[in-house]
Amino acid sequence: MDLHTLGRSAASTAPRPRHSGWARWVGLCAGLGLLTAAMPAQAGEGNLFFEDGASLLQGYSVMGGAFVEGGGGELSGWKYDHPLRPTGYGFRYYERNGFITGTIAAIAIAVGGGMAAAGPKRVETWESGGYRYTRTTYYSPAEKAAMAAATSAAAAGAFGSANQSFDLEIYTRQMGGNSEGWRVNGMLFGVPFADGHGMFDMGFGYAKVVSAIGESGKYLISNYHYLGMPMRLSYAFGPFVTYAHFEWNWLGHSDSTEYNGKNNQNQGTVNGKPVASALTEINTTGFPWRFGVQAALISRLYLEAALVTPNLTSGSFGGHATIGARF
Amino acid sequence: MALNFVVRAKRSGLAALGLLALATSLIAPQIAVAKEEVGPFGLSRNGVVTGVFGTTTRNYQDGSKTKQWDGKQFYVNFEGGLFGKVSPLGNLGGLELLAAMGYDGATPDGADSNPRGPLLGGFLYDFAVGFPVTLFHQFTDGKDRFQLQLSPGFGISHIHAYLYVKTKAAYQITPDIAAEVQWQWWPGPTSVMWNSGFGVNQQSVKGSVYLGRAGSTGLAVFAEYLTSETEEEKPGLPVSGAFGGKNPFTRTERSDYEKTLRLGVGAAF
Numbered sequence: 001m002d003l004h005t006l007g008r009s010a011a012s013t014a015p016r017p018r019h020s021g022w023a024r025w026v027g028l029c030a031g032l033g034l035l036t037a038a039m040p041a042q043a044g045e046g047n048l049f050f051e052d053g054a055s056l057l058q059g060y061s062v063m064g065g066a067f068v069e070g071g072g073g074e075l076s077g078w079k080y081d082h083p084l085r086p087t088g089y090g091f092r093y094y095e096r097n098g099f100i101t102g103t104i105a106a107i108a109i110a111v112g113g114g115m116a117a118a119g120p121k122r123v124e125t126w127e128s129g130g131y132r133y134t135r136t137t138y139y140s141p142a143e144k145a146a147m148a149a150a151t152s153a154a155a156a157g158a159f160g161s162a163n164q165s166f167d168l169e170i171y172t173r174q175m176g177g178n179s180e181g182w183r184v185n186g187m188l189f190g191v192p193f194a195d196g197h198g199m200f201d202m203g204f205g206y207a208k209v210v211s212a213i214g215e216s217g218k219y220l221i222s223n224y225h226y227l228g229m230p231m232r233l234s235y236a237f238g239p240f241v242t243y244a245h246f247e248w249n250w251l252g253h254s255d256s257t258e259y260n261g262k263n264n265q266n267q268g269t270v271n272g273k274p275v276a277s278a279l280t281e282i283n284t285t286g287f288p289w290r291f292g293v294q295a296a297l298i299s300r301l302y303l304e305a306a307l308v309t310p311n312l313t314s315g316s317f318g319g320h321a322t323i324g325a326r327f
Numbered sequence: 328m329a330l331n332f333v334v335r336a337k338r339s340g341l342a343a344l345g346l347l348a349l350a351t352s353l354i355a356p357q358i359a360v361a362k363e364e365v366g367p368f369g370l371s372r373n374g375v376v377t378g379v380f381g382t383t384t385r386n387y388q389d390g391s392k393t394k395q396w397d398g399k400q401f402y403v404n405f406e407g408g409l410f411g412k413v414s415p416l417g418n419l420g421g422l423e424l425l426a427a428m429g430y431d432g433a434t435p436d437g438a439d440s441n442p443r444g445p446l447l448g449g450f451l452y453d454f455a456v457g458f459p460v461t462l463f464h465q466f467t468d469g470k471d472r473f474q475l476q477l478s479p480g481f482g483i484s485h486i487h488a489y490l491y492v493k494t495k496a497a498y499q500i501t502p503d504i505a506a507e508v509q510w511q512w513w514p515g516p517t518s519v520m521w522n523s524g525f526g527v528n529q530q531s532v533k534g535s536v537y538l539g540r541a542g543s544t545g546l547a548v549f550a551e552y553l554t555s556e557t558e559e560e561k562p563g564l565p566v567s568g569a570f571g572g573k574n575p576f577t578r579t580e581r582s583d584y585e586k587t588l589r590l591g592v593g594a595a596f
Binding site: 055059064095097103212214219223278279326327 | 411412413414415416418420421422456458460461462477479569570571573574575576
């Protein structure tokens with residue numbers, strides 16, 4: 001076995017067996033599941049083992065937990081058919097119908113609107129008689145007042161958006177695995193339909209995740225980038241919420257090798273000395289999808305599992321699972 | 328440090344949060360509706376204004392020498408918040424704001440050129456927005472007797488721009504006395520110091536006592552101890568014989584930065 005997982009310090013650069021992360025994650029899941037399942041139903045819950053799926057969409061709730069992601073998802077070298085598949089573990093904070101995304105959007109709108117109103121309306125430059133002239137025109141007080149009112153209304157609308165959510169995933173190798181980084185999706189607008197059983201969400205998102213995995217002299221480093229607009233179509237069936245989640249990754253349209261590129265390296269150096277090592281470094285993006293299901297058991301235990309693909313036409317698939325506690 | 332998007336969890340803090348989440352997820356009793364007089368501060372208040380006195384020490388590197396700035400702090404601190412959401416489990420979510428302004432004496436004296444100091448000399452400021460959510464309530468006679476709270480947020484101060492995670496435990500000792508213990512963590516990877524490539528990994532422990540009938544205007548007294556270290560991201564150490572000598576994961580170098588003790592007194596409402 002020749003597995004390597006790169007470390008952040010000298011002490012942790014030693015190779016780690018791949019199963020160490022799985023063991024921790026499975027242990028966490030088993031412990032949380034058993035302890036929660038052992039709890040008697042609380043008074044007032046109606047003795048429901050599962051919570052109604054529609055309430056997961058419509059109600060306010062916060063979830064903190066752990067996730068695992070692996071296979072041929074967007075973190076892998078799918079774009080260049082690299083066989084190695086990193087596994088990422090991490091922590092997840094998910095807020096549904098709270099304040100976070102709306103507040104961030106409102107602040108961004110207020111700052112942007114204020115800067116626009118304070119800045120020049122028009123700048124003109126021309127040359128005449130060997131001189132260069134510049135004329136700056138500012139907004140009038142009435143125009144500034146109108147812009148401030150529009151900004152205020154937009155910020156208030158964003159803050160008060162009825163159906164919004166915030167989803168933060170922190171990939172950490174503290175739990176094992178091959179990935180470090182983070183992904184955030186702030187769903188600013190949600191449009192309910194089908195009498196509250198369905199929801200279409202959209203917003204903004206960002207991710208940067210670095211993964212490194214090696215085996216038998218072959219090594220992969222993947223740098224995943226995402227900046228764009230997430231969209232999610234959810235529908236509640238009984239106690240379950242099924243969803244199709246798409247991340248319109250604007251960086252996926254980029255021709256820059258910073259976001260979409262591959263570099264093969266058959267020999268590297270350590271301390272100036274050549275070493276034999278087949279390294280493939282991939283900068284990858286994609287237009288990832290997740291097809292998943294969510295459920296809440298005994299009110300407090302949150303479970304989610306999803307099939308992921310970095311691109312609908314890629315033929316490459318992976319998985320993503322979350323277990324957490326709801327509040 | 329430059330804002331390194333590779334966020335690393337701090338093992339001890341996240342382990343504590345995980346245990347807190349696990350414990351409260353298992354033992355929290357259900358409450359059907361939000362009770363009256365439940366607030367983010369001292370169980371029942373929505374705002375605190377305090378005058379704060381602090382003594383602080385900051386280390387910095389001047390060439391190969393480690394030097395110190397020592398000084399006093401005087402400032403006015405306002406914290407306000409409101410719970411506006413009720414989860415199906417009976418917990419409450421809301422919004423909190425922090426605004427602080429005053430004087431910080433642990434600053435460069437003019438002879439120093441080190442950029443790791445506070446911005447704008449002795450002008451202390453701190454503004455933050457947070458999103459508190461309660462994890463657990465214990466009610467007695469309709470009054471919140473015991474409350475656990477978690478609050479992620481973000482802000483800027485004269486030291487850095489940051490994200491934070493805050494946890495609180497508050498207990499109503501008598502109808503006129505409430506005690507609150509708070510632990511706050513500003514993770515280094517999410518912190519950006521002004522005028523430098525460093526981040527600040529900062530923690531504080533704060534104990535507060537609220538005197539006066541629950542829910543009414545009363546006296547607030549607190550003591551807070553804050554420690555921090557600067558963080559700088561360095562290239563990862565190469566692994567011999569693997570990855571072509573590359574390591575995409577940066578390593579973090581830390582050094583002690585600040586120790587501050589603060590005492591505050593004011594009004595809670």
